[in-house]
Amino acid sequence: MDLKDKLVSSFLAFESKVDVEHPVHDIRSEAIKNFEDKGFPSKKAEAWKYTSLKGLQKIDFSIFPKEVNALEYKEVKKFFLHEIETYKIVFIDGIYSSFLSETTHDGVDICLMSAALTKPMYKPVIDVYFNKIASKDESLTTLNTAFSREGAYIYIPKNKMPKKPIEILHFSTGNETSLMLQPRNLIIAEENAELQVIERHQSLTSNEVLTNSVTEIFAAENAIVDYYKVQNDSKAASLIDNTYINQKDKSVVKVHTFSFGGKLTRNNLNFFQNGEHIDSTMKGVTILSDKQHVDHHTLVHHIEPNCESHQDYKGIYGENSTGVFNGKIIVDKIAQKTNAFQKNNNILISDKATINTKPQLEIFADDVKCSHGCTIGQLDEEALFYLQSRGIPKKEARALLMYAFANNVLESVHIPELKSRINKLIALKLGVRLGFDL
Amino acid sequence: MLKINNLHAGVEGNEILKGINLEVNAGEIHAIMGPNGSGKSTLASVIAGKEEFEVTEGNVLLDGQDLEDSAPEDRAHKGIFMSFQYPVEIPGVSVTNFMKTAINESRKARGLEDMPANQMLKLIREKAELLEIDRKFLSRSLNEGFSGGEKKRNEIFQMAMLEPKLAILDETDSGLDIDALRIVANGVNKLKSKDNAVIIITHYQRLLDYIVPDYVHVLHEGKIVKSGTKELAHELEAKGYDWIKNGAVV
Numbered sequence: 120m121d122l123k124d125k126l127v128s129s130f131l132a133f134e135s136k137v138d139v140e141h142p143v144h145d146i147r148s149e150a151i152k153n154f155e156d157k158g159f160p161s162k163k164a165e166a167w168k169y170t171s172l173k174g175l176q177k178i179d180f181s182i183f184p185k186e187v188n189a190l191e192y193k194e195v196k197k198f199f200l201h202e203i204e205t206y207k208i209v210f211i212d213g214i215y216s217s218f219l220s221e222t223t224h225d226g227v228d229i230c231l232m233s234a235a236l237t238k239p240m241y242k243p244v245i246d247v248y249f250n251k252i253a254s255k256d257e258s259l260t261t262l263n264t265a266f267s268r269e270g271a272y273i274y275i276p277k278n279k280m281p282k283k284p285i286e287i288l289h290f291s292t293g294n295e296t297s298l299m300l301q302p303r304n305l306i307i308a309e310e311n312a313e314l315q316v317i318e319r320h321q322s323l324t325s326n327e328v329l330t331n332s333v334t335e336i337f338a339a340e341n342a343i344v345d346y347y348k349v350q351n352d353s354k355a356a357s358l359i360d361n362t363y364i365n366q367k368d369k370s371v372v373k374v375h376t377f378s379f380g381g382k383l384t385r386n387n388l389n390f391f392q393n394g395e396h397i398d399s400t401m402k403g404v405t406i407l408s409d410k411q412h413v414d415h416h417t418l419v420h421h422i423e424p425n426c427e428s429h430q431d432y433k434g435i436y437g438e439n440s441t442g443v444f445n446g447k448i449i450v451d452k453i454a455q456k457t458n459a460f461q462k463n464n465n466i467l468i469s470d471k472a473t474i475n476t477k478p479q480l481e482i483f484a485d486d487v488k489c490s491h492g493c494t495i496g497q498l499d500e501e502a503l504f505y506l507q508s509r510g511i512p513k514k515e516a517r518a519l520l521m522y523a524f525a526n527n528v529l530e531s532v533h534i535p536e537l538k539s540r541i542n543k544l545i546a547l548k549l550g551v552r553l554g555f556d557l
Numbered sequence: 558m559l560k561i562n563n564l565h566a567g568v569e570g571n572e573i574l575k576g577i578n579l580e581v582n583a584g585e586i587h588a589i590m591g592p593n594g595s596g597k598s599t600l601a602s603v604i605a606g607k608e609e610f611e612v613t614e615g616n617v618l619l620d621g622q623d624l625e626d627s628a629p630e631d632r633a634h635k636g637i638f639m640s641f642q643y644p645v646e647i648p649g650v651s652v653t654n655f656m657k658t659a660i661n662e663s664r665k666a667r668g669l670e671d672m673p674a675n676q677m678l679k680l681i682r683e684k685a686e687l688l689e690i691d692r693k694f695l696s697r698s699l700n701e702g703f704s705g706g707e708k709k710r711n712e713i714f715q716m717a718m719l720e721p722k723l724a725i726l727d728e729t730d731s732g733l734d735i736d737a738l739r740i741v742a743n744g745v746n747k748l749k750s751k752d753n754a755v756i757i758i759t760h761y762q763r764l765l766d767y768i769v770p771d772y773v774h775v776l777h778e779g780k781i782v783k784s785g786t787k788e789l790a791h792e793l794e795a796k797g798y799d800w801i802k803n804g805a806v807v
Contacts, residue, residue: 500609505645508605509655509715510633510663519658523649527698 122176123158126299127151129182130265137268143236146250150264157258169443169475170385170414175357178327180299182266184212188292190323192219195290198321202536205317206285208271212292213300215269219288227281232270232303244274248307252335252363252391260361263333267303270332275312277339284315284534291356293324304334308342308370315345315534322356334362338370340394345373345533351380351544354409361387368394375532376403377541378413379548389418392454395425403432404525404541406548407440407472414443421454421484430461433525435549436472447479448489455484461491466498466524468517518551525549558583558754559604559723563615566603572613573599575779581723584751588765588790589758591776592798597758598642600776601727604756605639606632619723633659634666636722640712640729647699652711653681655699656718663719684717688744705732713744720748725756730764742767762794777801 120128130151137144159176160167188211199207206229209219215231222230235241236249250267254260271287291298308314322328338344350358358381364372378384390399405413419428434442444463465474478491498520506516525545532538559581566574573596581587591597603610604617606629617624619635627635647655661671672680685695688710700708709729716724726745730738745768749755757768765773765787773789774781782801783789793800 499645502645502647504605504607504629505641505647506659507629508633508639508641509659509719510630510666511659512630512662513628515658515662516630519650520647523647523698525649527649 122178122180123154125180126182126262127155132183133266138237141237143245143249143267147265147267149255150261153256153261154258154265157256157261160258166416166445169441170383170412175329175383178297178329180297180327180329181295182299184214184295184298186294187214188212188294190216190219190290190292195219195321195323198288198290198319200284200286200317200534200536200540203534204283206281206283207288208285209288209290210269210302211290212295212298213269213289213302223281227276227279228272228274229281229285230272232272232305233268235272235305236268241272244307248305248335248337250335252337252365253333253361254363257361259331259359260333263301263303263331263361266301267333270303271306272304273306273314273316275308275314277309278311279309280313284317287316287318289320289330291322291326291328293322293326295326297327298329300328300330300332302330302332304332306334306336306344308336308338308344310339311341312339313343315347317347317349317534317537319349320352320356320358322353325353325355328356329359330357331359332361334360336362336364336372338364338366338372340368340370342367342370344371346375347532347534347537348374348376348386349541350376350378350384350413353380354382354411356381357383359385359387362389364390364399366390366392366394366397366399369396370394371398371400373400373402373531375528376401376415377544378403378405378407379544381411381413384413386413386415388416389420390428391420392422392426392428395423397423397426399426399428400531401428401430401432402528402531404528404545405432405434405436405442406525406545407435407442408437408548409440410438411440412442414445416443416445416447418447419449419459421448421450421457421459424453424455424457426454427458428460430463431528432463433528434463434465434474435468435521435525436465436474437468439469439471441472442474444474444476444493445479446477446491448481448491450482450484450487450489452483455486457484457487457489459487459489463493464524465493465495466521467495468497468521515551518549521549522546522551558620560618560621561615562618564603564612564617565614566599566610566612568610573779574603576615577779577781579774579781581754581756583754585772586749586755586757586768586770588770588773589756589776590760590762590773590790590793592802593760595776596779597776598727601639601725601756601758604725605629605637630662630666633719634663637725638716638719638721638723639725640709640716640727642728642731644700644708644712646701646703648701650699651696652699653695656681656715659715660718680718684714687717687747688714689740690714706734706737709733709741710737713741717744717748721753723754723756724748725758727758728760729757730759730761738764738767762790765790775801
């Protein structure tokens with residue numbers, strides 16, 4: 120059976136596992152209809168021109184894990200930011216692991232979507248926020264909405280800040296030959312609230328995994344959200360990440376995406392600026408090898424005046440890897456005094472690697488500052504000679520230059536231990552022996 | 558120490574150096590002067606091993622060893638250092654980390670362990686003081702946003718750290734105000750010993766008031782057309798390069 124049909128028919132089985140009387144289920148039922156109509160996007164759609172999901176649709180994914188799987192902490196410790204204290208919301212094959220998690224209800228809610236979607240005490244929040252910013256017609260988002268049941272639920276009330284960063288970790292054990300996951304996250308930062316989130320998907324074997332994730336983030340007035348996506352998954356793991364961010368006056372949201380691994384990764388990152396004096400930042404480092412494919416699709420919708428957006432994506436593509444960057448900026452007619460900046464710089468280190476990069480600006484206001492720049496290049500020969508003339512061998516000099524090229528995106532990473540971790544991952548991925556501590 | 562025999566070199570078939578002969582011994586300071594386009598910077602780059610230049614005839618020997626097949630990093634390990642006329646900006650790598658990498662790679666090439674961190678720190682502090690370099694400066698990205706003078710001072714700081722046998726200063730005086738010039742010259746003079754040698758490449762005589770050369774050579778159209786002592790530099794300053802160009806010397 121083809122994957123779409125399998126998903127649609129699995130919805131019946133899914134209904135036996137959830138409360139169909141809950142109002143959220145009407146949303147799910149609407150969503151599955153949309154997915155049934157549209158199916159998976161094909162390369163004929165402009166937004167999917169360079170990323171094909173055809174191969175993945177041929178795989179016979181399990182839609183639900185057959186059994187509950189467990190993991191020992193020591194098996195997966197290295198995937199946590201264990202150098203510091205964090206809250207942890209951990210899932211194993213899509214199922215919450217209370218053993219590996221550390222949640223809280225102490226002034227803030229850092230817990231589970233399954234609880235938020237079923238318990239009456241969360242209903243007022245769910246009514247206001249759930250599926251309010253996520254697309255109701257993009258097929259993969261609606262597919263996730265249809266199967267939404269589990270994920271992270273984070274609610275930070277007015278003027279609050281959790282004591283430590285929050286890690287959302289999804290492990291797949293490989294106990295299923297091939298597994299499809301539909302995590303659904305809801306993150307709300309009320310007025311003046313502040314939080315840091317690190318999200319990671321990690322497959323522990325070489326079995327196929329396809330994760331179709333949806334995250335909704337709401338940042339109210341003056342809220343500050345720092346979100347880090349660490350994508351360093353195994354070669355058989357694919358991820359479609361759909362993140363929707365709604366910002367109000369004077370809020371600051373930064374999303375960093377570090378893509379070093381995985382088979383196919385598609386990041387759909389959507390910012391909606393529903394207020395004034397908003398700051399939205401998107402930064403990314405992509406370093407690929409082998410036949411890996413990463414597609415960054417960003418959207419910033421400037422809806423109100425006096426806001427800023429900053430995008431800085433760096434990519435290094437080796438071997439047969441392929442990359443896509445598509446940055447769309449919409450500035451509405453009323454959104455005067457918008458400052459929107461976009462940069463995408465790429466280095467191809469193999470003749471067989473490819474990058475397709477495209478800015479897409481739709482500007483309807485006349486008093487705005489928008490800039491965009493895409494570059495595709497090789498390493499600077501003069502810089503190489505400079506390093507070599509100081510005694511640094513060519514191979515190391517190349518690696519050091521690539522490291523430098525990528526690493527200046529990290530300046531805005533506010534968790535030092537994470538920054539050092541990412542630095543090490545970059546060095547590892549580039550095969551650099553750094554003559555200094557990070 | 559350095560012996561250059563009938564060196565011909567160029568880029569993509571255009572010959573720039575047309576038969577250079579030069580011998581530099583330990584303890585000596587040589588100045589190479591000449592008008593723009595005479596081949597001064599090419600000579601420096603060829604000695605440092607820049608791959609874009611092709612040696613078509615002759616050779617460069619360091620301690621009797623032909624450098625022809627040596628990569629730039631091998632030459633650095635053998636003790637050659639070139640201070641760049643236009644140092645390259647490398648965002649994302651701090652001056653300190655760059656020096657640590659350079660020093661430890663050189664040590665590795667000589668079969669030594671990495672320099673212990675405390676020793677490295679001490680060395681950096683000592684050499685930074687010599688060049689009157691502020692500590693904050695060392696954590697900045699290499700040459701990024703540095704003024705012309707800061708870049709040149711940073712070059713001599715690197716020289717001080719690497720302690721080369723042969724240092725080639727390519728137009729180190731350009732872009733320096735008088736205070737920076739004095740600091741740079743003072744640094745070079747302090748690093749000078751009977752065991753090392755310096756080649757100063759310059760258009761003007763002014764740096765030579767501070768770093769006094771033992772020999773002065775005049776380069777014109779890819780050849781050394783006149784050699785002499787430091788008085789030659791003064792003569793050039795007074796008469797200008799036209800004196801050379803008009804063939805009065807030959």
